[in-house]
Amino acid sequence: MTVITVELIDPRVKALLEDLAKMNLIKIREEETPQKRFSNLLSKLRSKEEEAPSVEEIAKEVELVRTQRKKSNGDISVMLTPISVILTPPGERGY
Numbered sequence: 001m002t003v004i005t006v007e008l009i010d011p012r013v014k015a016l017l018e019d020l021a022k023m024n025l026i027k028i029r030e031e032e033t034p035q036k037r038f039s040n041l042l043s044k045l046r047s048k049e050e051e052a053p054s055v056e057e058i059a060k061e062v063e064l065v066r067t068q069r070k071k072s073n074g075d076i077s078v079m080l081t082p083i084s085v086i087l088t089p090p091g092e093r094g095y
Contacts, residue, residue, distance in 0.1 A: 005031075 008014055020026045032040070053061075 006017075008017075017026065017028060021028045
């Protein structure tokens with residue numbers, strides 16, 4: 001089976017292609033535009049989230065981060081989350 005992407009210049013051609021599909025000579029599969037695929041992806045992701053943040057909440061968070069960065073004069077340590085470090089004596093590494 002060969003797959004060919006065809007861009008229709010004249011809308012009347014679609015009727016011809018549909019006739020060929022009715023005769024089982026070809027199969028027509030319309031592809032979504034990139035914008036539609038992105039929109040569907042966003043809808044899917046948002047449907048999984050109980051409370052998706054609003055645009056206003058996102059804007060507030062962005063402003064908060066910007067304010068913290070300005071206060072710290074480029075000191076990124078304000079932005080870091082503390083992590084735990086386990087130190088093992090030489091020779092006792094578990095790997």
